[in-house]
Amino acid sequence: MSNDEEHKSHRVGWLRAAVLGANDGVVSTASLIIGIAAAGTGQENILIAGAAGLVAGAMSMAAGEYVSVSSQADTENADLALEKKSLQDNFSSEKVELAQIYQDRGLDPLLAEQVAEQLMAHDALGAHARDEIGISDTASAKPIQAAICSAGAFTIGAALPLFVAWTTPENFLIFAVAVFSLTFLAVLGGLAAQTGGASIRVGAFRVIFWGALAMGLTAAVGTIFGVRV
Incomplete structure (x- = not known):
């Protein structure tokens, strides 16, 4: 019988950065455009501000x-260095500690001791990093990957409302940017939820709610200050 399970946890690192970046790109740029437009600014200046915001x-x-993520990586490396020293100084005690962890998870004492011994013979530091500290290859901090994913996703997200503002007549700019941006956010939230194995409806709704709130507040600020000017 084949195992067709497809787990999602290996996607957590890049998915979090990409979703955060794209969501922030759409929300912040659309809100900026709507706020400036609500203040009565011309379309050319709106596009300049939007591009600068991107x-x-x-x-x-x-x-x-x-x-x-670098700070997280520094913490992980410090923990690994500490664990490596403990293994060098107190290998037997570390084996007992690892066996106790497996007992707490449901193994009987003899089996827990055997598992600990075999895993530590294969990769002592890796076993303690994974089962004692909670560090694994799939969940470890990757600063450069997170930075690239986040910046790239932000750029794509921000380009969407900026393109709408560029191609829409000034009289309909606020409405068009708001509608298209909320649609973008709904698609983004749904795809992110589907990729992560969560509810598509919930994922779409929460980004729409916060996006609409941000756009509404910035529109109000733009209107108030635009009237005063």
Whole structure:
């Protein structure tokens, strides 16, 4: 009998960065465009501001992801170095500790000891990293991958409302950007949920809700300050 299960956890690292980047690209750029348009600014200036927002946002996302995930990687490396030293100094104690972890997960003491011994003979540091610390190859921090995924996804997301603003007559710009951006967000949320094995409807709804709220608030701010000016 074949095993047709397709697990999703190996996608967590790049999926989180890509979804966050694309979502932020659509929401922030669309909100910026709508806010400036609501203030009565001309279409040319709206496009300039949107383009500047795209570049600044992509670089900000890349830098933020890189710094954040690098900090996580530093913590993981420090934990691994500490565990490596413990294995060098107290190999027997570490074997007992690993066996206890397996006992706590349901193995009987003799089997837990055998599993710990065999795994540590194969890769002691890898066994402790995975089962004691919780670090694995699929979930380990990858700063460059996260930065590239986040910046690239932000650029794609931001380009969508910017393109709509460029191709839409000024009188319909706010409505068109809002409608198309919310549609983009719904598709994005649904695809992200499907890729991660979650509910497509829930994934689409939550990004639509927060996107609409952001656009509504920036439109209100633009209207208020536009009237005052």
